[in-house]
Amino acid sequence: MEPSSPPSRKGRSNVLFAIVAIALLLVGIGVPRVDGWFRNTSVSYLDFGPQANVAVPILVFFQASSPSTPVAGQRNIIDTIPGQPGYNDFWRVFKVLAPSGYVANTIRSMADAVASGYTIQMTDTVVNCPVVNPNATVGGSAATLVSGWYRNRDVSYIDEGTRSPVDGWVVVDAPIYAFFHADGTPFAGQRNVIDALPGSPGYSDLWHVMKVVVDTSYVANSLKDARSILAARDAGQLTIDPTMIYVNCPVVS
Numbered sequence: 001m002e003p004s005s006p007p008s009r010k011g012r013s014n015v016l017f018a019i020v021a022i023a024l025l026l027v028g029i030g031v032p033r034v035d036g037w038f039r040n041t042s043v044s045y046l047d048f049g050p051q052a053n054v055a056v057p058i059l060v061f062f063q064a065s066s067p068s069t070p071v072a073g074q075r076n077i078i079d080t081i082p083g084q085p086g087y088n089d090f091w092r093v094f095k096v097l098a099p100s101g102y103v104a105n106t107i108r109s110m111a112d113a114v115a116s117g118y119t120i121q122m123t124d125t126v127v128n129c130p131v132v133n134p135n136a137t138v139g140g141s142a143a144t145l146v147s148g149w150y151r152n153r154d155v156s157y158i159d160e161g162t163r164s165p166v167d168g169w170v171v172v173d174a175p176i177y178a179f180f181h182a183d184g185t186p187f188a189g190q191r192n193v194i195d196a197l198p199g200s201p202g203y204s205d206l207w208h209v210m211k212v213v214v215d216t217s218y219v220a221n222s223l224k225d226a227r228s229i230l231a232a233r234d235a236g237q238l239t240i241d242p243t244m245i246y247v248n249c250p251v252v253s
Contacts, residue, residue, distance in 0.1 A: 003057035003094045003110070003120060030137040031130075031158070033252065036176075037193045037224035045194075046138060046160075048130045048248035051089050053171050053206060055126045056080060058091035058148075059113050061098050067121075073104035077113060077149045081131050089130040089248045090164060090171045090206065095121045108149040126171060128160035128205045128250060160250045164204040173246055176207035177229050179214055187220060195226035198251055205250040211241040 034047050058078050061071035080087045096107075097119040107113050113120065134145065134156040145156045165172040174196050179187035196203040212229060215238070223229050232238050 003059070003114075003122065031132070033138075034192075034249070036191045037221070038195065038197060038251075039226070040224045043194065043197070043251055044253045045249040045251045048089055048250075051206060051246050051248045053173055053208075053246045054088065054169050055090045055092040055166060055171055056086055056088045057094050057110070058127065058129070059094050059096050059110060059120070061096045061102075061104075061107075064097040064099050064119065067095065067097055071098050071102065071104055074098075075105060075108075075148045076146075077108065077110055078131070078155065079110040079151065081150055081155060087131075089128055091127050091129055092166070092169065093123045093125040093127060095123055097121065105149075108152045111151075124166065125162055126164055126166040127162055128164055128248065129157040130160070130248060131155055131157045160205060163198055163250070164206050171206045172204055173206045173208040174202055174204045175210050175226070176247065176249065177210045177212050177226060177240070179212045179218075179220075179223075182213055182215065187214060187218070189220035191221060191224075193224060193226055193229060194251070203251075205248055207247050207249050209243045209245040209247060211243050213239045213241065 032047050033044050036043050036045060056078075058076050060076050061074040063069045063071060078091065096113055099118070107116060129146070131150075132145070134154075136145070136156075136158075138158060144158075146159050148155045148157055174194065177193040179190040179192075181187060194207065212223075218238070223232065229238070229240070233240050
């Protein structure tokens, strides 16, 4: 079977947000490590930039005679890369069941996998694997690059694992609070605030940007906790505007 197509993406607004564009990754500048707040405690996360909230297919090869056993040496296969329509860091795993005589990496493209006639099964697993320049570095992280295939060409990505839940094709997000002045400019010096850590309920590497608008009396980093932000909103001290921006920011500490 051919991997089915995900539904249409949600649109993204032009609201400014303190991120490093995915284009920087493509020229090898690297992935920055950013400090934020979680319940008044300092945390760090990697900033892979804006993403859609809809996963796209990645092919992973397994032995047909033992569907839980990967084909040794076979690289995973994707069919889109950054800068192309439909690209996303979040991939829904499709299992390709290869016969016993299959030689690893004989198939290096999604089109050839479909043409092979091998059984392809959709799974419920979504992985966060941003495609990067092979010389890219990840600030303050021990993550290593993984080699894959894109239309018979080498491709490199960082494997951030399966920490993001999914609802159908949609990657479930968590809120991240970014502070702005009333004129729409970011509030200098204020760290972003999250309310979930890896391993806890509600966590996801994909964050939905909540625009926190504060007045001129606000002092940077006075608010370091999502619950305090919501309480301040309820007291009329600030406003919170959900945006249509999603960012891939896996927490690393």
